[in-house]
Amino acid sequence: MATIEAGKKLAAYKAVDDHITADCKVIGIGSGSTVVYVVERILQKPELANLVYIPTSFQSKLLIIEGGLTLGSIEQYPDIDVTIDGADEVDPQLNAIKGGGACQFQEKVVAEAAKKFVIVADYRKKSTKLGVEWTKGVPIEVVPMAYKLVMRSLESKLTVQQPLESKLRMAINKAGPVVTDNGNFVIDAHFGAIERPACLLKELKGLTGVYEVGLFCNMAQIAYFGEADGNVSTLV
Template sequence: MMILKTLLDTGTRLDIISVRRFNKIFREYSGTMGPLESAKKAAAYKAIDEYVKDNNVIGIGSGSTIIYAVHRLAERVKEEKLNVVCIPTSFQSRQLIVNHRLTLGDLETHPKLDCAIDGADEVDSELNLIKGGGGCLLQEKIIASCADHFIVIADYTKNSQRLGEQYKKGIPIEVVPMAYVPIQRRIEDNYGGSLEIRMAKAKAGPVVTDNGNFILDWHFPHEITDWNKVNTEILLIPGVVETGLFIKMAKKAFFGMADGSIMEQS
């Protein structure tokens, strides 16, 4: 059970939770977490400790592992009196920044970032990523592209030799709503596999991103190997806004392992 679920089970909404309340739940939960959550925490702490310095501008990613990263960042800011500006990739990460009383910024005032720290749905042996399981792929890729160093934090289940080995939910593709059917058919005709429009769970109809778009999840053929070529070609299809393929963008990945150790990939 993840810490985010724990927060929800207590009846506390993440967007209104106080820092004191969050820290209390975090400490209680940290003492009883299983190997998967311990792995996420270890990877997040390692990245924050190694890559965050005073007077840095940091991109803050989305997802369950980022909760640990923001908590560690808040600890360091308080203990070391760091001057750090945080640029969020999503509503979730914005609320985490605000609730931890960290300095919130944006790309208008800080277009160049020292590093961006984010999770991933899967990382292959060449540091290619699948991201976007939470629907924030466009913002995440923009932030990552503005950073001098894009650092990935994940648990051991996200580490694969090739894409699709571990992650079975497909590659997210954010599309303009009016074009989703032609895009779906074109990708299936050109590359194979199948695409499904992502449907919402708490509302009728498709998931709508923060940018007002739909998401197609592409269950791709496993024989694809040239992801740079495929990604470039898909991005040229009219109506495609962005893909969840992050190709040659990550500088390093920290994987928390089940035994508490950290595996680094660069």
């Protein structure tokens, strides 16, 4: 685990060094364990203190506030220079699965608003195809009243690829399902190796009751991976 954390830190530091400069005005800050190191690196650079930072979750909001950085919102700043975020899995075409932390909607909004979307992760997140390494499923945020309808639609209405398993994500430390920041539920649908992620995303988004899908296709420009040997690799 020490090696993995060291890799995350190196990847996050390099992403900040390469893409966030004093010439930027607005930065998107993603969610997850790797993003802690992104903020850590930003705080080491005094020239970045006056930029505005947009969070994708309560976690990243706290990181921004506790670091003494300027907190902004997507309503105030719809044009973002760079967004840096983690990922649960990344394929060779820079398609990604995100939403393991159940905030894929906010993550996608902030990523799409950015001129440049950068992924940081450790080597375990690299995959030949989405759904191979990350087997917990594609996170699908759904309106609560429609979750059973969506579950049924996943089994009967998809033509691109059928799920091997779909389940409502349940909370760990309390009874009942996970509830997102938007008051919705999350269905995790495992498809195995996803052959056409962009086509699957389009079809999933078309199902009634679906709020957002944790497939990020044709969005990232570059990904940084902390390797087991202490080096950082990139994918463009």
